Amino acid sequence: MEAITIASTAADTADPAAGLRAVAALRRLTDTLELAQVEAGLAAGMGWREIAEHLGVTRQAVHKKYAKRVDPRLARHPRKRS
Template sequence: MSDIKSLPSPENPEEALAAVVALHRMAEQLERKAVKEAIAQGWSWSQVAEALGVSKQAAHKRHAASISKSK
C-alpha cells in the first residue's frame, strides 16, 4: 500500500475497511514516534500541537503519558 492506486476499491468494503484499519494503525504509530522524537529534540508541546493541527492540551493529553513511560 505505497500509493493510493494500490489500495482496495471501496466497492469491496471488506478489503477497503481492513486497509483503513491498517493505515490508521500505521499513522498512529508514526505519530507516537514522531511526537516522542520531537519532545526528545526539545520541541515544546505548543510546537508539537501546531504540527499536528490540534490544541496544546489535546497533544499533551494524547501523548504525554506514553512519553513519560518510555523515559
C-alpha cells in the first residue's frame, strides 16, 4: 500500500480497526525513514546535536535512540564539514 493511501486510511475514522493498522504502518515507515536520515546525517558529517535539532528533540534523546542502531563508524567519527 502506498504511503498516501495509508495516511488517508489512518485519518479516516469510519473504520477504527483499519485506521489503527494504518497508524501502526505509518509508525514503522517513519521509524525506518528516520533511521536512514540519521545515518545519512552522520555520514555527511553532522553531529548528534545538529541531527537532534532537525528532529526537534534533545541530543541525548537522539543519541540514546540511535547510537547502537547506526554503523559504529558513523557514530564515533563524523567527518568534518567545510
